Amino acid sequence: MVGWDEELLCRFYRTMVTIRFFEQTVEKHFLAGEIPGFVHLYIGEEAIATGVCANLTTDDYIASTHRGHGHSIAKGADVSRMMAEIFGRKTGYCKGKGGSMHIADFSVGMLGANGVVGGSLPLATGAALAAKMLRQKRVAVAFFGDGASNRGTFHESANLASVWKLPVIFLCENNQYASTTPYRSSTSVEDIADRARGYGMPGVIVDGNDVFAVYEAAKAAVERARGGGGPSLVEAKTYRIKGHFVGDPELYRSKEEVQEIFAKTDPISRFERQVSSEGSLSREKLDSIKLEVQELIDKALAFAKESPEPDPSELFSDVYA
């Protein structure tokens, strides 16, 4: 895109493709029965994590959701250790104690995925409080879904962050569904961004399938937070392409509807169209990034599969610090 730094464009693409390939690999191996537990895929929502985290450094914090692979990757987590965790291996981020829903990498400011919907909001708020009290320039981002916006954690955290002017960004990923429940039948407002007004903070809506738009909206919110202006609510509108979890029979919508929407919304093909129509990134460049990412994911998969499972004695470590 004209006016965009080439390195940033490459970063956008690399991150989105890494998330996509990572998740496709996870899906395949879950369906093959090699991955236990639950897996919630982020496919189709890659532009959000990518656009938001491109504004953050490793000193900044994010708190994530049950659909957290994309957030971790965008924040800079190592895909091999993520894959190993999802496979329940000792070499995983959490030594095999967390799994897909609980990946964390504190070394890059990723404060953890959360199996409890809405769990991320007070945690990010508290991390922002710490940053403010320690006079650090850090900001915290809470990712959460449209479904989570109906939980008390959202309302309490938004109010607290606003009265205390905390450097936190409430980043709502509105993928139109909470499990099987469509947004319209569970949420009282037209747009979740409307709720910001109730808490005295800006609320903006952004096209969550457009990495450029997400980047710009997040940038404004991050700058406001870093500058002492307090919290913001950003609602990124997107669409959940895959089932709620891998294996979801998806009785609440038709395959055709999903395919039709995906053809329009897929953030990766959209990005490819945008950059190639303007000649900002060549086809060769895009292809070479894809190849590089595929290698990375292949390595991650091999690493995970070759890694040992934790020894049963590990059950008793880390219960207490």
Added chain:
Amino acid sequence: MREITFAQATLEAMEEEMTRDERVFVMGEDIARQGGIFGQFKGLPQKFGLDRVKDTPISETAIVGAGVGAALGGMRPVVDMHFADFMGVAMDELFNQMAKIHFMFGGQRPVPVVVRAPDGLTNQAAAQHSQSIEAWFLHIPGLKVVIPSNPADAKGLLKSAIRDDNPVIYFEHKRLFPVKGPVPDGEVLVPIGKAAVTKPGKDITIVSYSYTMRVVMDAVSILEKDGIDPEVIDLRTISPIDKDTILNSVAKTRKLAIAHEAVKQGGVGAEIAAIVAEEGLDYLDAPVLRFGAPFTPVPFARTLEAAYRVKAEDIYSGIRALF
């Protein structure tokens, strides 16, 4: 030794720890402007400012959740629950977030949060302001739970809790706040996980904690008149439970009674009875006695509250019957 109240002892602990470590701060409802309902935060804002002694909105979920987030961000928060009864409002933050983050994320980061929770019967406060709910937290790995019975332990345990890298729930009985007792000058640290033998004896082991320790001591003074010499253990920490002190004592006295204010069913006493049944059954010469509240919510009327409360006479006559 000087005598100060339980509330003053906790205040001293806060003052000393906030002075020692700048990362320690406290937040909760009406603690700064009011000094806490029981005076347990009086003067702290004047000394440390409203940035480190924070009045919060009425948002228990956010208070505990943000406390956990702040701990992950490098602070050492103390969060006040106003009344232990309101912990239910923040239960997810207490047992799904705070308790599990260290384990679930493979030990990447400790969660040094202290949750202060005033509990217990006082002043006919009825069903939602008087509960003793410590047993809920005994069932959750990852938490430490402490529960002092006197000013010296109140100070020493709070200081240890603040320095501990794990989440610690600190129950403080509302009726203990005005109670005076000797507290040494200077550094008082009571180790978490260590019970105290507050009165050595040979005829029966009585295990208790919190306000009920006072009730137990009243019963003991009557038992002594009858020539019965009980050994009394103040648990001080209920998770992890100090099994060794209990088992060693029961090996010596060969009898066991447990007393607490919480309902008997599923209580701390049940756990201790089970531990002794599992690991020290041979020591026992008599059935284990448990004294706790009946299985009913805390009532309001004076007569009903009195009937609910564990009394020294109950403990006395229960134990007397064994001899």
